[in-house]
Amino acid sequence: MTTLLRIIPARFVVRRPQRMIERHVVAYRRQWLIIVSGFFEPLFYLLSMRAGLGSLVGDVSVAGKAVPYDAFVAPALMASSAMNGAIFDSTGNVLHRMKYARIYDAALATPMSPADVAVGEISWALLRGQLYAGSFLGVMAALGLVQSWWVFMALPACALVGLTFAGIGFAATTYMRGWSDLEIVTTATMPLFLFSATFFPASSYGSWGWVVQISPLYHGVALVRAANTGVWTASVLAHVAVLLAVSIAALALAAKRLDVLLRK
Amino acid sequence: MPEPLIVASQLVKRFGDFTAVDGIDVEVQRGEAFGFLGPNGAGKSSTMRMIGCVSPVTAGTLRLFGLDAATHGAQIRRRLGVVPQLDTLDTEITVQENLWLYGRYFDLPRAEAKRRAAELLEFAQLTDRADSIVDNLSGGMKRRLSIARSLINEPELLLLDEPTTGLDPQARHVLWDRLYRLKQQGVTLVLTTHYMDEAEQLCDRLVVMDQGRIVAEGSPRSLIEQYSTREVLELRFAAGTNEAAAPQLGGIGERQELLPDRVLVYAADGEAALAEAHARGLQPESALVRRSSLEDVFLLLTGRTLAD
Numbered sequence: 001m002t003t004l005l006r007i008i009p010a011r012f013v014v015r016r017p018q019r020m021i022e023r024h025v026v027a028y029r030r031q032w033l034i035i036v037s038g039f040f041e042p043l044f045y046l047l048s049m050r051a052g053l054g055s056l057v058g059d060v061s062v063a064g065k066a067v068p069y070d071a072f073v074a075p076a077l078m079a080s081s082a083m084n085g086a087i088f089d090s091t092g093n094v095l096h097r098m099k100y101a102r103i104y105d106a107a108l109a110t111p112m113s114p115a116d117v118a119v120g121e122i123s124w125a126l127l128r129g130q131l132y133a134g135s136f137l138g139v140m141a142a143l144g145l146v147q148s149w150w151v152f153m154a155l156p157a158c159a160l161v162g163l164t165f166a167g168i169g170f171a172a173t174t175y176m177r178g179w180s181d182l183e184i185v186t187t188a189t190m191p192l193f194l195f196s197a198t199f200f201p202a203s204s205y206g207s208w209g210w211v212v213q214i215s216p217l218y219h220g221v222a223l224v225r226a227a228n229t230g231v232w233t234a235s236v237l238a239h240v241a242v243l244l245a246v247s248i249a250a251l252a253l254a255a256k257r258l259d260v261l262l263r264k
Numbered sequence: 265m266p267e268p269l270i271v272a273s274q275l276v277k278r279f280g281d282f283t284a285v286d287g288i289d290v291e292v293q294r295g296e297a298f299g300f301l302g303p304n305g306a307g308k309s310s311t312m313r314m315i316g317c318v319s320p321v322t323a324g325t326l327r328l329f330g331l332d333a334a335t336h337g338a339q340i341r342r343r344l345g346v347v348p349q350l351d352t353l354d355t356e357i358t359v360q361e362n363l364w365l366y367g368r369y370f371d372l373p374r375a376e377a378k379r380r381a382a383e384l385l386e387f388a389q390l391t392d393r394a395d396s397i398v399d400n401l402s403g404g405m406k407r408r409l410s411i412a413r414s415l416i417n418e419p420e421l422l423l424l425d426e427p428t429t430g431l432d433p434q435a436r437h438v439l440w441d442r443l444y445r446l447k448q449q450g451v452t453l454v455l456t457t458h459y460m461d462e463a464e465q466l467c468d469r470l471v472v473m474d475q476g477r478i479v480a481e482g483s484p485r486s487l488i489e490q491y492s493t494r495e496v497l498e499l500r501f502a503a504g505t506n507e508a509a510a511p512q513l514g515g516i517g518e519r520q521e522l523l524p525d526r527v528l529v530y531a532a533d534g535e536a537a538l539a540e541a542h543a544r545g546l547q548p549e550s551a552l553v554r555r556s557s558l559e560d561v562f563l564l565l566t567g568r569t570l571a572d
Contacts, residue, residue: 026357
């Protein structure tokens, strides 16, 4: 163990990330409304798509299978809700805890490591995204938008989306100077939400389709959509690989930055 | 003899080109109350952060409990209590949640953390505020909670960075009383302060720091005996005439010090010095004889007052 500790820098040692989650569970017991509110945005989108656009657009082809427009959009909104939950927690809330409430300073004066804090915070954000994705799945089922039993695989897919965006959000937040920088987050997530093959298939972008593939959300949407239709192709592995790679890189960067920022 | 609790040798902390701590040597024995005294910017807080194993040592060595701070940070922090200069209390949760959740960072089982939290609420006289959200506490209460929280892991060494800065006199005395009790229980205290009375009240031994270096070391009493006279005569002359009056005091007492608002005369017998000044025809607006304090030691060693 001691030799291992010498090889891995102390900031990457993860022993008790669950302590951060425990703190948030206690803190949010009194603020559960804030958490619940995040569920409604994608729900309203879905209802408006179903009531309005759906009747105009008709069916969309997914992997050779024709699906109604609302059933096409719903998995994308589910993935987006996982992204939003993870991003909201890992940016604004993390900024508050890091710079203003100084909760991490307090934690790092104990045996907690920067990696414990980073992993704990990212897991919490992921869980929050997962909560939204899970409730959204319930709504999809209630509205008859579930196409296949494979849809349960949409939950781990959303967990991966949550992990990716929680990691990116946390790492990005370590570079923020103050509240005004949060605007950049909104500016960045809006196009991701709109252009990740969310509302129309990637094929409709023509020769610009490769740009869409840069978006991590696009890979998440593709996974959730595959789960809902139950049609799995080899491309699924590529989507998983991209999301995993981005998550790991973001997590490592987050722990390193936290170390630099708080252990001066 | 066992190794001292803290052994720092040639300890250096640099931030870029700025040297905050410039090669200090410190040893603290178990059970001691040890102080770092100095003005803002002397390097006290940087030293404390290194001792707290949250700030890497730039050069030199630092050992606590016989362990190297560079490689055993987590093991050392497990045995430390830290009260930072600015409260880092969790303002979104209650007073008692602040205590037991912090205990969880030290891997205390939840039941044990809650049992200790209840005890510490008593100690900090906060039992009736147990369910208050921290934001609603007064400054003195927050400080007491910070100290209570730092004790949740039953630390062998308690680090306090400016523990009473910003508190009213009554709150300071309550806090000193609590710290004194801890000392009696055998907890080693290391604190920084720029208050002389605090250092004199709490510290068995202290070092005076200035510009990242240690300029003197000893017990409060021995420092005063070594660097100052038994008494000090403080003379205030009419506005703007202190400077003109100072030279006329030459030869009275051991030494004179001209400050912007008063002239200090260091003498074994303050009353005799005042009589001598009167005999020379000097007419200060006010005159005060007091015992020497660490403030005077600091002034002599650095040529500056602590308020500078």
